[in-house]
Amino acid sequence: MDSPFLLSLVVGIFIGGVAGYLGSLMLSRRMxxxxxxxxxxxxxxxxxxxxxxxDVSLGAFPFVILGIILIWLFEMRTKLPMExxxxxxxxxxxxxxxxxxxxxQAEAALVxxxxxxxxxxxxxxxxxxxxxxxxxxxxxxxxVLMNISEELAQSQGLNIKKYNFIYLGSIxxxxxxxxxxxxxxxxxxxxxxxxxAARNLSRNLTQYAFGAMVIGIISSFLGIxxxxxxxxxxxxxxxxxxxLIFLISLILRKQR
Amino acid sequence: xxxxxxxRVRDLHVTLDRQSIIEKLSFEVKKGDxxxxxxxxxxxxxxxxxxxxxxxxxxxxxxxxxxxxIGYVPQRxxxxxxxxxxxxxFFELKESAGRGMEDILSxxxxxxxxxxKKIGDLSSGQFQRILIAWGLVGNPQVLLFDEPTxxxxxxxEETIYKFLAKLKEERELTILLVTxxxxxxxxxxxxxxxxxxxxxxxxxxxxxxTPESLRKLYAGEVKYYQxxx
Numbered sequence: 182m183d184s185p186f187l188l189s190l191v192v193g194i195f196i197g198g199v200a201g202y203l204g205s206l207m208l209s210r211r212m213x214x215x216x217x218x219x220x221x222x223x224x225x226x227x228x229x230x231x232x233x234x235x236d237v238s239l240g241a242f243p244f245v246i247l248g249i250i251l252i253w254l255f256e257m258r259t260k261l262p263m264e265x266x267x268x269x270x271x272x273x274x275x276x277x278x279x280x281x282x283x284x285x286q287a288e289a290a291l292v293x294x295x296x297x298x299x300x301x302x303x304x305x306x307x308x309x310x311x312x313x314x315x316x317x318x319x320x321x322x323x324x325v326l327m328n329i330s331e332e333l334a335q336s337q338g339l340n341i342k343k344y345n346f347i348y349l350g351s352i353x354x355x356x357x358x359x360x361x362x363x364x365x366x367x368x369x370x371x372x373x374x375x376x377x378a379a380r381n382l383s384r385n386l387t388q389y390a391f392g393a394m395v396i397g398i399i400s401s402f403l404g405i406x407x408x409x410x411x412x413x414x415x416x417x418x419x420x421x422x423x424x425l426i427f428l429i430s431l432i433l434r435k436q437r
Numbered sequence: 438x439x440x441x442x443x444x445r446v447r448d449l450h451v452t453l454d455r456q457s458i459i460e461k462l463s464f465e466v467k468k469g470d471x472x473x474x475x476x477x478x479x480x481x482x483x484x485x486x487x488x489x490x491x492x493x494x495x496x497x498x499x500x501x502x503x504x505x506x507i508g509y510v511p512q513r514x515x516x517x518x519x520x521x522x523x524x525x526x527f528f529e530l531k532e533s534a535g536r537g538m539e540d541i542l543s544x545x546x547x548x549x550x551x552x553x554k555k556i557g558d559l560s561s562g563q564f565q566r567i568l569i570a571w572g573l574v575g576n577p578q579v580l581l582f583d584e585p586t587x588x589x590x591x592x593x594e595e596t597i598y599k600f601l602a603k604l605k606e607e608r609e610l611t612i613l614l615v616t617x618x619x620x621x622x623x624x625x626x627x628x629x630x631x632x633x634x635x636x637x638x639x640x641x642x643x644x645x646x647t648p649e650s651l652r653k654l655y656a657g658e659v660k661y662y663q664x665x666x
Contacts, residue, residue, distance in 0.1 A: 209519035326530040329517045335492045336509040337532060384555060386526040 193401035195310035201397020204372030209328040213373035220368030221274040228282035293364035293416035363416035374423040381430035449497040473626040508577030525552040533575030
């Protein structure tokens with residue numbers, strides 16, 4: 182076993198696990214779909230990072246923050262449907278990227294490349310992932326209540342704005358971490374699929390939340406492992422592994 | 438504030454999006470009262486409950502008795518089935534949840550092992566009762582109740598109002614109830630507020646629910662004759 186492989190495996194497991202965990206919150210009210218346009222919007226940032234050789238997540242982060250602000254403005258200030266935002270953001274992200282990104286770099290930008298990860302970058306990613314896990318754990322039940330009903334949450338004295346801010350911030354960070362693994366195109370799948378599979382299999386909230394995390398971890402492990410075996414890009418393999426788990430969960434669910 | 442007084446509202450005004458929703462509303466609630474807020478759709482009833490809960494900005498005075506615990510029963514929760522949630526999970530989303538969840542469950546008529554039941558598997562009548570139970574978690578003295586689906590029998594023989602009346606006795610509750618359904622008012626209320634942006638009547642239902650005030654409240658759209666039992 183060589184060390185770049187191990188490094189990518191460790192990073193993949195941490196990011197995949199937290200993405201699954203946070204994704205379990207995003208499944209309600211179709212928030213998981215938001216990760217899609219956010220991922221697309223990071224493409225110009227990823228392109229810059231690839232061209233100038235710095236951490237892809239760092240390149241993606243300012244763009245994802247821009248995306249969060251756009252979502253916030255859309256939700257608060259206009260009555261336009263979210264779909265409009267998705268279309269606009271998707272198109273502009275991809276268009277800007279292909280204005281200047283050399284085509285040979287496109288694959289890494291679109292579907293990620295965890296195998297390129299270096300030690301310092303890996304350490305930072307793992308630390309951020311652990312921190313993010315702790316934050317999400319702290320806000321988890323409050324966000325569940327807010328997702329069920331903001332009024333109910335308010336009647337419990339929750340500061341909705343504060344928790345929304347932390348929640349959106351967490352989404353921004355997971356998208357920035359996620360593009361490293363699965364690129365700008367597949368981030369929505371990274372958060373949505375493990376949670377969807379866990380939903381099919383779980384009977385309560387704890388099983389669901391930790392199930393999503395475990396499925397995220399297993400998918401990343403399998404994806405990176407099969408990348409090592411087959412040489413296909415790891416990002417799509419990770420997503421396909423989670424899709425496979427989702428299909429299995431559908432079958433198991435029918436049997437119950 | 439007098440010791441038995443739970444809530445005093447003075448000259449309440451609520452304006453949302455520059456539109457006046459509630460005007461010049463004053464009333465009092467004493468311990469053990471059931472106050473019904475009656476009015477047509479869009480009259481500001483739910484807004485009033487939310488204002489009382491402190492969720493909306495207002496002018497005037499809202500004064501709750503010191504240290505009072507308020508439980509809120511929402512109208513419906515369309516997003517609750519998005520994720521797997523047991524009844525216990527749902528109760529535990531409330532910070533004040535602790536012991537006593539099983540007692541609450543049995544006082545809304547469920548067996549204790551129902552706590553592990555998935556919300557998504559409940560019938561609509563069962564879900565109504567779980568919503569009320571949620572309001573009771575943390576043992577509040579006051580229950581604010583936003584318009585339940587009227588006419589839904591929550592068990593085979595009980596309507597939600599009979600059920601509430603029973604609950605009130607058992608748990609010594611004071612209840613504020615919003616509805617547009619006139620027939621329930623006589624059944625359990627001690628007082629009624631007729632609200633159509635401005636208060637139209639306020640007092641015990643037998644005294645204030647006259648054909649005159651009802652005509653004014655519903656602007657001629659509803660005819661109702663008081664049953665003399």
